[in-house]
Amino acid sequence: MRSVFTARQRRAARQASGSDGLWSSFKDGDVSGMLLRRDGQSPVIGVNDSQPPLRQRFTIAHELGHLLLHPGREVILDRPVRINLRDGLSSTATDREEIEANAFAASLLMPADMVREQLMLLPVAIRQDPDRCTTALAERFEVSASAMGFRLINLGLVS
Numbered sequence: 001m002r003s004v005f006t007a008r009q010r011r012a013a014r015q016a017s018g019s020d021g022l023w024s025s026f027k028d029g030d031v032s033g034m035l036l037r038r039d040g041q042s043p044v045i046g047v048n049d050s051q052p053p054l055r056q057r058f059t060i061a062h063e064l065g066h067l068l069l070h071p072g073r074e075v076i077l078d079r080p081v082r083i084n085l086r087d088g089l090s091s092t093a094t095d096r097e098e099i100e101a102n103a104f105a106a107s108l109l110m111p112a113d114m115v116r117e118q119l120m121l122l123p124v125a126i127r128q129d130p131d132r133c134t135t136a137l138a139e140r141f142e143v144s145a146s147a148m149g150f151r152l153i154n155l156g157l158v159s
Contacts, residue, residue, distance in 0.1 A: 033059035035066045043067055054144045058105050065104030070097050103154075110141050110151045119157060130158050 032055060034046040045063040047056050118140055119127065126132045138148035152158040 032056075033063050035063045037067075052144070054142065054147075058109065058143060058147055061105035061108045062101045064108070065101035066097065069100055069104060106147065106151050106154070109143050110137075110148065112155055115141070115151060115155060116157070119152075133158070 032048050032051050036044045036046065045060060045067070047059055047063075049056065051059065115137065118137055119133070122133060122136055126136055134145050134149045134152060137152070138145045141148065143151075149158075
């Protein structure tokens with residue numbers, strides 16, 4: 001599997017967040033990732049490695065958002081743990097915590113000022129074509145065209 005982050009980037013993320021990473025194929029293909037927090041232990045961000053690399057990258061940023069913004073939901077396994085899952089519901093904009101984690105991920109991976117700057121660097125012909133513009137910026141920021149499309153809309157740069 002091609003890593004979505006370099007070893008150096010993974011180390012930096014671990015140091016900044018205090019969390020460990022886990023790449024694995026999840027039995028539930030709808031689950032892109034998860035955040036597992038256990039008292040007294042480093043949090044673990046799990047990523048479904050069967051998902052496309054760009055989705056994995058957004059999922060990691062999304063889970064970092066949960067880690068920094070939300071206390072987590074309690075789930076009973078063999079002992080109490082707090083867990084956040086990224087699944088199909090995450091992108092539907094119906095749950096406040098999921099909306100906030102998506103906004104955090106978008107801001108982390110596609111900072112508003114950088115998106116505006118890169119947009120202005122595109123040739124006029126590409127800027128005037130929303131699909132080509134979105135694709136070009138998605139490639140520059142290493143995110144999916146869908147993620148970039150939402151970012152451009154949320155920043156009011158396209159309608």
